[in-house]
Amino acid sequence: MTGLSSEMRRQVEKLLHAGHSDRGIHQATGVARTTIARHRRRLGLPSYLVTADGPACRHGHPFPENIAHDSNGWLICRECRRLHGRKQAARAYIPAQPDQAAITRAAAGDPPDRLTPRERHAAIRRLDSRDYSAAVIAEHVRCSPRTVHRARSKQAA
Numbered sequence: 001m002t003g004l005s006s007e008m009r010r011q012v013e014k015l016l017h018a019g020h021s022d023r024g025i026h027q028a029t030g031v032a033r034t035t036i037a038r039h040r041r042r043l044g045l046p047s048y049l050v051t052a053d054g055p056a057c058r059h060g061h062p063f064p065e066n067i068a069h070d071s072n073g074w075l076i077c078r079e080c081r082r083l084h085g086r087k088q089a090a091r092a093y094i095p096a097q098p099d100q101a102a103i104t105r106a107a108a109g110d111p112p113d114r115l116t117p118r119e120r121h122a123a124i125r126r127l128d129s130r131d132y133s134a135a136v137i138a139e140h141v142r143c144s145p146r147t148v149h150r151a152r153s154k155q156a157a
């Protein structure tokens, strides 16, 4: 029925009894997940052995301090949920982009009410390349000449 060696099969069974997931066993042993699932069914083990009175979640986060329940009442691990949420947030993160229209407007002497420091520096850079004096640039971008000097020295650095 399976092409597993008896030694490999014993190892898979041991991990199944220890409450590891099919995926975890697959990653640890390289055995196909369908094969692992077949052994799990044969042994009559549920795919999720973690219970609230167990010592930890299947990723090793200790219970009961990490016990939580989702809105459907399923037992979930607080730490796993936190890590998962972080991963999701990191995946969804889009860095803020400077508003090009605001930079163009500022460079033309009509800055919007709110310019981010990054947009202001971009506008200063644009005017700087046209060889305007610091006072003129400051007037265009509506900031102090000191900000222009600071942006210049930051650029030079």
Ligand SMILES: [Zn+2]
Binding pocket: 057, 058, 059, 060, 061, 066, 077, 078, 079, 080, 081
């Ligand atoms: Zn966990």
